[in-house]
Amino acid sequence: MSFALDLTDEQLALRDKAHAFAREVIRPVAAEYDRAQELPWPVLQEAARHGLYGWELYAQLSIDPTGLSLPILMEELFWGCAGIGLTIVLPALALAAIRQAATDEQLVQWAPQCFGTPDDLKLAALAVTEPSGGSDVRSIQTRARQDGDDWVIDGHKVFIGNGGIADVHVVVATVDPDAGHRGQGVFIVPKGTPGLSMLRKLDKLGCRASHTAEIVLESCRLPGGYLLGGIERLRERIARGREAEQGQQPIVPAEEGGPAAAVQRRSSAALGAFERTRPMVAAQAIGIARAALEFARDYAVGRAAFGAPIIENQGIAFPLADLATDIDSARLLTWRAAWMAAQRQPFENAEGSMSKLKASEVAVRACEQAIQTMGGWGYVKDFPVEKWYRDAKLYTIFEGTSEIQRLVIGRALRAQANTDSLDQRMINPQ
Ligand SMILES: Cc1cc2nc3c(=O)[nH]c(=O)nc-3n(C[C@H](O)[C@H](O)[C@H](O)COP(=O)(O)OP(=O)(O)OC[C@H]3O[C@@H](n4cnc5c(N)ncnc54)[C@H](O)[C@@H]3O)c2cc1C
Structure with missing residues (x-):
């Protein structure tokens, strides 16, 4: 199609x-x-x-x-x-x-x-990030060990949406640290599992209607069937992971950061698969950006200064014009990536990361510009734009920070590079 x-x-x-x-x-x-x-x-x-x-x-x-x-x-x-x-x-x-x-x-x-x-x-949570770092999902410290037919999990997770109150916690834990990211398993930890507790609910800048918490897992005992995919599949992955680690394949930097990262990496060939959720997050950011632009536009048309609607001033109209253009660009990138994901096309050019990077940064800028357009009224809680500004900032952080998206895009650029046509004397003069 x-x-x-x-x-x-x-x-x-x-x-x-x-x-x-x-x-x-x-x-x-x-x-x-x-x-x-x-x-x-x-x-x-x-x-x-x-x-x-x-x-x-x-x-x-x-x-x-x-x-x-x-x-x-x-x-x-x-x-x-x-x-x-x-x-x-x-x-x-x-x-x-x-x-x-x-x-x-x-x-x-x-x-x-x-x-x-x-x-x-019911509520569900995906628990990947830990206090020691979210971008570097290879180094997850939460451990899962087998005890007879059961699994026992110990660890500490932070910034978890619905953490501690979810009926279903999907927890990523390391089973074999010598197998790299393939040594990680994905487990269901249901509400009420002894040892699962919420340390605290986090007090956030934005997106405050969403519950975000720090949770601990202390000797959480789970039936064997709560390992997603089953033990045989995990053993195979661990064997491949150990082989890869011994072969000293280059360490993939933290480009797969974000909650969905570890669960989407069945093999290194599937690095691009993680990008499949990024267009969804990008679309969320576009929703915030569009809200801010629409509000600023209406305000600029209705508000007069020096005898004319402020939209007639290029200082107001041009930034809004740039935003309208950027929001549509972000949506096109997002829809392209979503279409590619649905068509199972590989993201060879990091198309998923491009969509998330662009949309999240446009969202922050759109909200900032909306505040600027509204002057003092943009800065107070009488209008929603200050809230949208606080909400939008999350999007450059979670599901892979902007830096991580740039890493992924940069890596794709490196992979495509063809230096054959370069005159080596020009780039390595000596
Ligand atoms: C409100 C909120 C909700 C969240 N929800 C969830 C959730 O439901 N489940 C979940 O598991 N997690 C969730 N997260 C966690 C989120 O995904 C992480 O915060 C994010 O992945 C970044 O991890 P970190 O905060 O540990 O920052 P770090 O990884 O410590 O990064 C710190 C800074 O260093 C930069 N950096 C790190 N490595 C590199 C590198 N190699 N190159 C360049 N720059 C680098 C980062 O970009 C960042 O600017 C949520 C976070 C927030 C704030």
Whole structure:
């Protein structure tokens, strides 16, 4: 299927439905949940009733051959509020990790438990990052060891969305440190597992409606079946990992940083696979950026200074014009990457990282420009742009920082380089 920008009737309907939900259900309560820093249970319940919070939704959207349904959904929800949006989509992040690592039977067992039902909501978390570092996912300190048929996990995770309150924690732990990233396993740690506890809920700058916490796992004992993919598959990976480590393959820097990283690396050949979730995160950032641009545009048209609407001043209009252009560029990069992921095309040019890098940096700039456009009114809580600014900053940090995205893109550039045509005397003169 070739890449096209025409949306299907289903995609248009999804966009309209998600936008209406964002406008009518999310936006009216966004400021309050931001202030209170509380999980928006009633919004989650409404989302579940509208079919926007449930494993079936993602099962359906993930088979869209155009790949565009998921970014469309993300952009609209996050246009409403990124904190509430995160709460709605966090279980989908955990589900993506389960889908990547699990057997079919395990997927059937755990997918419904990530979301629950409208009358019995459940939460899920993906726990990768540790206090000692999130970008370098090779060096995960949390350990899993076999004890008879069981697994026993000890470790410490930080910045975990829904951490400690989730019904299903998807935890990445090192089983064999000598096998590099292939020595890591992905485990289900259900709520109530003895030894699993929340150390503290984190007090955040933005995205405050989303619960983020630091958790510890102390001698958490799990049945053998809670290792996703099963022991045989892990043993094979460990054997390949040990071989690779002994062969001293170059250490891949931290380019696969972010929550989904470790769970998406079945083999070094699958490095590009991790990029598949990045367009989804990029689309979230675009939602924030679009919200900020629309607000600044309307303000600039309505606000007068020196006898004319401020939009007539090039100092106001040009930065907004640049933003409109950048937001569309970011969306095109995002849709391209989402389409490639759906078509199982390799990201040879780091297309996923490009989308996430561009969208997250545009989102921060859009919110900053919106504040500037509104002057003092942009800086106070009477209007939502200061909140969007705080929310947007997360996007250059989580799911792989901007530096990590640049590393991945730079690595792709190095791989493509062809120095044959260079005149060596010009670049190595001596
Ligand atoms: C609100 C929030 C929610 C989050 N949700 C989750 C979640 O649900 N699950 C989860 O597992 N994690 C989550 N994270 C963690 C997030 O993915 C990490 O914060 C992120 O991967 C960066 O890790 P770090 O904070 O340890 O920074 P570090 O990895 O310590 O990086 C510090 C700085 O060094 C830079 N850096 C590191 N290595 C390199 C390099 N090789 N080259 C150049 N620069 C480098 C980084 O870009 C960064 O600027 C969340 C974080 C936040 C803030």
